[in-house]
Amino acid sequence: TDLTRENLQNWEELEFKEYNFNAKGQPVDAGHLHPLLKVRKQFKDIFCQMGFEEMPTNNFVESSFWNFDALFQPQQHPARDSHDTFFLKAPLTTRELPEDYVARVKQVHESGGYGSRGYNYEWKREEANKNLLRTHTTAVSSRMLYALAKGPFTPKKYFSIDRVFRNEAVDRTHLAEFHQIEGLICDRGLTLGDLIGVLQEFFSRLGMSKLRFKPAYNPYTEPSMEIFSYHDKIGWLEIGNSGMFRPEMLQPMGLPEDVRVIAWGLSLERPTMILYETENIRELFGHKVNL
C-alpha cells in the first residue's frame, strides 16, 4: 500500500506484519581499539604467558638518580643534558633518596669498587636530585631491583610497557615520546646464553624466529647486543637492544654477588607501524596529520 495522504489517514485498516523482536539490530560500524593498544595487549599477553610480572610504571616524573645514576650512567654523559632529556622546573628536585644506597652509588661512580675502576670524576648530589621525565622504563627496573635487594633474594621476571620522553628532533618516525617495552630476568648465574634463549623465545611468539645479534654499547649493560630479525618484506630489521646489567649497577644495590640480570628493550610504535603498515607515526600517536 503506498503511503498516500488518504491511506495514512485510515492506517488502522492497513495490514502490518508481526513485529519480529528477535531481529538483530543493524551492525554499528563505530568504536575501534587503537592499534597501539592492540599491540600493547599482544606484548603483555606474551610476557604474562612467559611468567613475567608487570612493573608499576605510573610515574612519568623520575629523579636523575633512578633514571641515570643508579644505572651507573656518568653525570657528564651526553644523554643527561637538556638537549636529550626533559628536566622539570617544578618540582625541580626529588624529595628523598635512600641515603646509604646513594653513598654507594657516589662511591662506585667516583672510584669504582666491586672490581670496577669507576669513572674517576666528582659525583654531585645536586645532579642526581634533578627531576626529569623518564627517558626509559629502565628507571623503573632499577627501582624494582633495589627493592628486590632489600629482602631475602628470590629470582624475578619483570616487564614494563609505558611512555618515555626524549628531548630529540621529531620527524616522520620519531616523536618526543614513545612507548618502551622492557623485559628483565634476575637470577643467580644467568649468562648471555640465557639472554639469547629468552630473546628467541620472546620474539618467536611474534613470528620473528630468525634472529641475529650484534655487539653494542649501553652505559648500564655489559655485554650489550642489538637484536635483528629477518622480515620477508623489509629484510634485516633492528628489533631491539639488550644486555646484562653491570656489576657497578647491581652491587651497590646490595644484590648477592652471584646474581645476574639480563634485560632487553624495544618500542611499541615500531612494531605497530610495521604490523599495521603505517607510513607516518603521527597516524598512530601525537599531533594529527593535517589531512
Ligand SMILES: COC[C@@H]1[C@H](c2ccc(C#Cc3ccccc3)cc2)[C@@H]2CN(C(=O)Nc3ccc(OC4CC4)cc3)C[C@@H](O)[C@@H](O)CN12
Ligand atoms: C630512541 O629510540 C630507540 C628506539 C626503541 C628502543 C631502543 C632500545 C631500547 C632498549 C633497551 C634496553 C637495553 C638493555 C637493557 C634494557 C633495556 C628500547 C627502545 C626502538 C627499538 N627498535 C624497535 O622497537 N624495533 C622493532 C621492534 C619490533 C618489531 O616487530 C615488528 C613486527 C615486526 C619491529 C621493529 C629498533 C629500532 O626501531 C630503533 O631504530 C628505534 N628504537
